[in-house]
Amino acid sequence: MRAATAVAVSRSRTAAAPPRIVCEGVRHAYRSASGQETLALADVSLSFADGAFVCLLGPSGCGKTTLLNMIAGFLQPGAGTVAVDGRPVEGPSPDRGVVFQDYSLFPWLTVRGNVQFGLRMAGVPPRERRRVADDCLDRVGLAAAGGRYPFELSGGMKQRVAIARALAPGPRVLLMDEPFAALDALTRTSLQNDLLELHRRDAKTVVFVTHNIAEAIYLADRVVVMSPHPGRVIEDITVDIPRPRRRTAAAFNELYERLAAAIGVNALE
Amino acid sequence: MIRRLDPSALQGLAGALLFFAGWEALSRSGLVNAVMLPAPSTVVRSAWALLQVGELQSHLWASLGRALHGFAWGAGLGVLLGVAMARLPRLNGFTYPLVQMFRAIPALAFVPLAVFWFGIGETSKVFLIAWGVFFPTWVNTFIGVRDTSPLLARAGASLGARGWRMLAFVVLPGALPFIIAGLRISLSVALMILVAAELTGALFGVGYLIQMSQLVFRVDQMFVGLLVLGIMGFGTDLLFNHLIGRLLPWYGAERRQQQAARRSTP
Numbered sequence: 001m002r003a004a005t006a007v008a009v010s011r012s013r014t015a016a017a018p019p020r021i022v023c024e025g026v027r028h029a030y031r032s033a034s035g036q037e038t039l040a041l042a043d044v045s046l047s048f049a050d051g052a053f054v055c056l057l058g059p060s061g062c063g064k065t066t067l068l069n070m071i072a073g074f075l076q077p078g079a080g081t082v083a084v085d086g087r088p089v090e091g092p093s094p095d096r097g098v099v100f101q102d103y104s105l106f107p108w109l110t111v112r113g114n115v116q117f118g119l120r121m122a123g124v125p126p127r128e129r130r131r132v133a134d135d136c137l138d139r140v141g142l143a144a145a146g147g148r149y150p151f152e153l154s155g156g157m158k159q160r161v162a163i164a165r166a167l168a169p170g171p172r173v174l175l176m177d178e179p180f181a182a183l184d185a186l187t188r189t190s191l192q193n194d195l196l197e198l199h200r201r202d203a204k205t206v207v208f209v210t211h212n213i214a215e216a217i218y219l220a221d222r223v224v225v226m227s228p229h230p231g232r233v234i235e236d237i238t239v240d241i242p243r244p245r246r247r248t249a250a251a252f253n254e255l256y257e258r259l260a261a262a263i264g265v266n267a268l269e
Numbered sequence: 270m271i272r273r274l275d276p277s278a279l280q281g282l283a284g285a286l287l288f289f290a291g292w293e294a295l296s297r298s299g300l301v302n303a304v305m306l307p308a309p310s311t312v313v314r315s316a317w318a319l320l321q322v323g324e325l326q327s328h329l330w331a332s333l334g335r336a337l338h339g340f341a342w343g344a345g346l347g348v349l350l351g352v353a354m355a356r357l358p359r360l361n362g363f364t365y366p367l368v369q370m371f372r373a374i375p376a377l378a379f380v381p382l383a384v385f386w387f388g389i390g391e392t393s394k395v396f397l398i399a400w401g402v403f404f405p406t407w408v409n410t411f412i413g414v415r416d417t418s419p420l421l422a423r424a425g426a427s428l429g430a431r432g433w434r435m436l437a438f439v440v441l442p443g444a445l446p447f448i449i450a451g452l453r454i455s456l457s458v459a460l461m462i463l464v465a466a467e468l469t470g471a472l473f474g475v476g477y478l479i480q481m482s483q484l485v486f487r488v489d490q491m492f493v494g495l496l497v498l499g500i501m502g503f504g505t506d507l508l509f510n511h512l513i514g515r516l517l518p519w520y521g522a523e524r525r526q527q528q529a530a531r532r533s534t535p
């Protein structure tokens with residue numbers, strides 16, 4: 001019930017507001033040391049509605065990370081434009097939180113120190129940033145772990161900290177690059193559910209990269225399927241399955257077949 | 270200090286005991302001249318005598334003070350220049366070949382020159398120690414800062430770290446393991462150069478004690494000097510590691526995890 005209305009809300013928002021992220025004619029080539037060019041992205045145009053949960057799905061090497069890095073501001077497109085809230089992206093910004101596959105936590109900071117990092121850079125006074133950090137840790141279920149160091153945490157906990165750290169400065173966009181790929185199945189499911197709950201509560205725009213078809217269907221409002229050589233968009237599918245989604249439901253499997261066919265049998269694990 | 274008496278620790282202890290017992294026996298046996306090779310018990314007695322008149326302490330403090338003084342200068346400048354060169358390509362272009370050139374010359378070779386320039390007083394000793402300490406600190410800091418993890422830099426940038434904040438809150442902490450490794454090497458270098466510098470002349474210092482004892486034919490006191498140097502080297506290393514463990518609890522743990530990971534992936 002609640003989930004169904006959430007979907008309805010995000011639809012109406014789509015209709016009313018301008019898209020949060022717009023990529024237009026984006027192209028990017030990497031040049032190797034020997035001068036050989038890899039066309040990582042060829043003419044990709046996409047826009048992401050405010051509050052949408054979009055998965056970029058595709059086999060390894062199709063340019064998912066490249067596209068995400070451009071939205072994050074780590075990389076400038078060779079041609080075309082990437083704009084967030086109508087302004088071209090010129091570099092990284094705490095407006096766009098990033099969660100990396102390998103966690104990338106600062107090993108020298110405690111969990112709380114990691115989560116406070118963005119607030120500290122923004123000059124938030126200590127008491128306030130501690131309050132916000134503890135609140136974010138609470139939201140990812142790690143209220144008690146604030147004083148621990150990253151090396152004392154399991155992979156799942158590290159990724160929870162990374163999510164809390166990205167959320168703390170209050171970004172409007174959350175960019176996630178295969179964040180759960182290294183986790184075991186049970187931990188992954190639990191993090192997926194928590195991420196959906198976070199998204200339901202504050203409806204940030206989420207761009208989530210994955211090569212896992214079931215994960216994309218389980219999470220996304222919309223799945224953008226990409227293909228390599230050169231990296232491009234080959235399918236763009238709105239996922240209408242009501243939440244909470246069941247991986248055994250007929251609609252789920254139907255969509256799974258369709259996406260698997262789009263990606264090609266070779267890409268299946 | 271020893272938390273578990275595992276077999277290897279017991280073996281090590283047994284080996285040391287055997288060594289000193291054999292030495293004691295050899296010195297007492299009359300097979301060698303006991304003046305040239307005093308027994309461990311004689312050395313300990315001499316050390317005790319020197320302690321009682323307060324002489325050993327004066328030597329020890331003089332040496333430690335110098336080592337610390339030179340270490341502070343060398344390490345401070347090494348870290349400073351290492352960071353600056355790794356972050357400023359222009360400065361690096363100008364100075365890198367020069368620094369590498371000086372680094373290639375063994376620091377001990379500068380001892381006579383330093384004595385010639387600064388005399389046999391404190392200045393030449395502090396200069397020499399600082400000179401020797403500078404290079405290992407510099408090279409490690411330089412590499413640590415230059416090879417900042419691009420992933421952590423990205424994480425920092427996406428959280429708003431830029432300019433000096435990126436340097437202070439991401440790059441420098443990230444380089445700390447390297448810097449610490451450099452400082453640790455520098456500590457042993459400092460002690461080595463300290464002794465070399467003191468051998469050229471001083472009024473106090475453990476190196477001076479050894480030198481003087483040779484002149485007055487007190488081999489037992491030379492051994493006391495060696496013993497003290499050993500304890501100094503061992504003690505400073507232990508203290509250094511202890512401090513690192515206390516101040517940076519993540520440092521040792523990270524390293525242990527990486528070593529464990531390396532062991533498990535052949």
Ligand SMILES: Nc1ncnc2c1ncn2[C@@H]1O[C@H](COP(=O)(O)OP(=O)(O)O)[C@@H](O)[C@H]1O
Pocket residue numbers: 030031032038039040058059060061062063064065066067231
């Ligand atoms: N830094 C790089 N230098 C050269 N080629 C790269 C670099 N990064 C990615 N590529 C190439 O660009 C293509 C897209 O890479 P990427 O965006 O990482 O794909 P994905 O994240 O979908 O696996 C691949 O063919 C990859 O080999």
Ligand SMILES: [Mg+2]
Pocket residue numbers: 064065066177
């Ligand atoms: Mg990737």
